[in-house]
Amino acid sequence: MQRYFIPKEHFLDTTVRVTGDDAHHLTHVMRARIGDRIICSDGSGREAIAQVTEMDKGMVVASIIEHVEPANEPRIDVWIAQSLPKGDKMDAVIQKCTEIGAARFIPFVSERTVVRYDAKKEEKRVERWHKIAKEAAEQAHRSRIPVVEAPFDWERLLHIASWADAAFILYEKENGLMFRDALRGLFDDAAPGGRTAKRNVLIVIGPEGGFSEREIKEAEEAGLKPVSLGKRILRTETAAMVGLTCILYEFGEMGG
Amino acid sequence: MQRYFIPKEHFLDTTVRVTGDDAHHLTHVMRARIGDRIICSDGSGREAIAQVTEMDKGMVVASIIEHVEPANEPRIDVWIAQSLPKGDKMDAVIQKCTEIGAARFIPFVSERTVVRYDAKKEEKRVERWHKIAKEAAEQAHRSRIPVVEAPFDWERLLHIASWADAAFILYEKENGLMFRDALRGLFDDAAPGGRTAKRNVLIVIGPEGGFSEREIKEAEEAGLKPVSLGKRILRTETAAMVGLTCILYEFGEMGG
Numbered sequence: 001m002q003r004y005f006i007p008k009e010h011f012l013d014t015t016v017r018v019t020g021d022d023a024h025h026l027t028h029v030m031r032a033r034i035g036d037r038i039i040c041s042d043g044s045g046r047e048a049i050a051q052v053t054e055m056d057k058g059m060v061v062a063s064i065i066e067h068v069e070p071a072n073e074p075r076i077d078v079w080i081a082q083s084l085p086k087g088d089k090m091d092a093v094i095q096k097c098t099e100i101g102a103a104r105f106i107p108f109v110s111e112r113t114v115v116r117y118d119a120k121k122e123e124k125r126v127e128r129w130h131k132i133a134k135e136a137a138e139q140a141h142r143s144r145i146p147v148v149e150a151p152f153d154w155e156r157l158l159h160i161a162s163w164a165d166a167a168f169i170l171y172e173k174e175n176g177l178m179f180r181d182a183l184r185g186l187f188d189d190a191a192p193g194g195r196t197a198k199r200n201v202l203i204v205i206g207p208e209g210g211f212s213e214r215e216i217k218e219a220e221e222a223g224l225k226p227v228s229l230g231k232r233i234l235r236t237e238t239a240a241m242v243g244l245t246c247i248l249y250e251f252g253e254m255g256g
Numbered sequence: 257m258q259r260y261f262i263p264k265e266h267f268l269d270t271t272v273r274v275t276g277d278d279a280h281h282l283t284h285v286m287r288a289r290i291g292d293r294i295i296c297s298d299g300s301g302r303e304a305i306a307q308v309t310e311m312d313k314g315m316v317v318a319s320i321i322e323h324v325e326p327a328n329e330p331r332i333d334v335w336i337a338q339s340l341p342k343g344d345k346m347d348a349v350i351q352k353c354t355e356i357g358a359a360r361f362i363p364f365v366s367e368r369t370v371v372r373y374d375a376k377k378e379e380k381r382v383e384r385w386h387k388i389a390k391e392a393a394e395q396a397h398r399s400r401i402p403v404v405e406a407p408f409d410w411e412r413l414l415h416i417a418s419w420a421d422a423a424f425i426l427y428e429k430e431n432g433l434m435f436r437d438a439l440r441g442l443f444d445d446a447a448p449g450g451r452t453a454k455r456n457v458l459i460v461i462g463p464e465g466g467f468s469e470r471e472i473k474e475a476e477e478a479g480l481k482p483v484s485l486g487k488r489i490l491r492t493e494t495a496a497m498v499g500l501t502c503i504l505y506e507f508g509e510m511g512g
Contacts, residue, residue: 071487072487072488096491096494096497099488099489099490099491099494100488100490100494100498101486101488139489139491140488140489140490141487141488141489142488178511179510179511180505180508180510180511181511227511228511229510229511230357230504230509230510230511231327231328231397232328232355232356232357232396232397232398233355233395233396233397234355234356234396235352235355235395238352238355238356238497241352241494241497241498241501242356242497242501242510245497245498245501245502245505246501246505246510246511248486249436249501249502249505249506250505252436253486254435254436254485254486254498254502255434255435255436255437255483255484255485255486255502
């Protein structure tokens with residue numbers, strides 16, 4: 001069944017309305033007919049199977065047949081803070097990390113970030129990133145669209161680090177803390193099978209030129225742990241995908 | 257120090273010769289001078305620090321100061337068999353997976369592979385993939401360039417599966433084997449600290465349209481284990497990066 005994210009105001013108790021690009025896709029690409037079934041999600045975890053009852057110009061109405069329990073979301077929220085990379089690498093980070101299972105993206109500007117946006121360009125970029133996150137979430141059969149923040153400055157990023165249950169900053173240093181060692185035993189108080197509140201983990205990834213020593217010092221003071229992803233030097237956009245995969249793998253969310 | 261891969265015939269006992277694009281890069285991009293130091297690798301694990309002694313048109317000669325022990329290579333060889341994806345996605349797979357630490361790439365053609373190359377195009381592609389692997393290995397500070405094979409057919413792929421110490425095929429099925437469960441305890445006979453032969457693990461990733469049931473049956477008969485990477489549906493090129501990261505993470509090679 002084809003999946004669509006439906007804005008909350010179109011996701012009613014017994015019907016959903018598919019509009020805009022999604023209505024076009026359903027009508028002209030999928031060539032849906034009255035009676036066909038689709039899966040709808042409100043992007044925040046509410047999900048239902050619905051049957052097409054009405055097709056009009058630019059709008060499809062479907063009646064909800066069954067509410068379903070979203071089952072494809074990780075039990076852990078990973079927030080990816082990525083220093084704005086050059087070119088369209090942020091697009092790749094958002095697409096791939098949405099597929100893998102990220103919960104939130106926080107682009108930010110640090111000392112050696114080369115990319116700068118003016119207000120207009122920033123707005124356009126954030127809009128574009130939202131669209132990429134939505135499409136990747138649909139493709140990956142997720143029931144939540146990850147949140148994409150507008151770029152933070154460094155101080156604001158450090159401030160929100162305290163909201164996470166665990167916060168890491170990727171930094172290569174001699175004899176630094178290895179990521180796996182940092183992850184093992186992190187949430188041991190969450191007894192197997194026991195219901196615990198959803199945890200969130202923040203991972204902060206530097207720009208192409210890396211972090212300054214001052215930034216690492218400030219991050220440590222803000223409670224972030226500097227960790228290494230091993231001996232090979234990863235490009236900034238690769239580090240995001242790899243760091244996220246390691247966290248979800250460790251907590252049994254990548255097939256475990 | 258800048259790193260270069262030097263063909264074996266130019267990597268002598270006491271000197272190295274940097275030629276072609278690398279000589280141009282060293283001379284014109286890095287603006288090297290006599291006395292500058294570089295790290296050279298023969299791409300198969302031999303590595304040395306060398307000092308520039310001579311700069312000529314299109315060639316730089318450097319004398320070896322110190323042989324160094326390559327330290328950035330995983331202790332486990334991961335072979336990535338990727339059904340030829342559409343567009344330039346294979347480029348991304350080779351670039352990212354080289355950074356992460358793959359040892360060998362085996363592109364292959366399966367039932368639902370859409371992409372087909374004629375002999376001339378295949379030759380050009382393989383040449384391009386080699387170049388991407390070399391550059392990514394340099395960037396990641398690896399001392400080995402992963403091997404990139406010319407595309408295999410399905411039978412040949414199944415045949416070489418028996419050469420691997422463990423072989424997996426990514427396939428989503430109800431109640432299938434989870435990847436983490438499959439990896440845990442895989443090489444328990446390799447006692448900690450004990451010297452054992454280098455292990456190799458093959459992971460096979462299908463095309464956009466997935467594998468046919470017949471192919472999965474044949475793969476299982478050839479000794480490949482079907483495994484799942486979890487509940488979210490990954491694009492074919494994302495699956496390669498994620499699968500590789502999980503293997504290297506499990507065996508302590510992603511910062512552990």
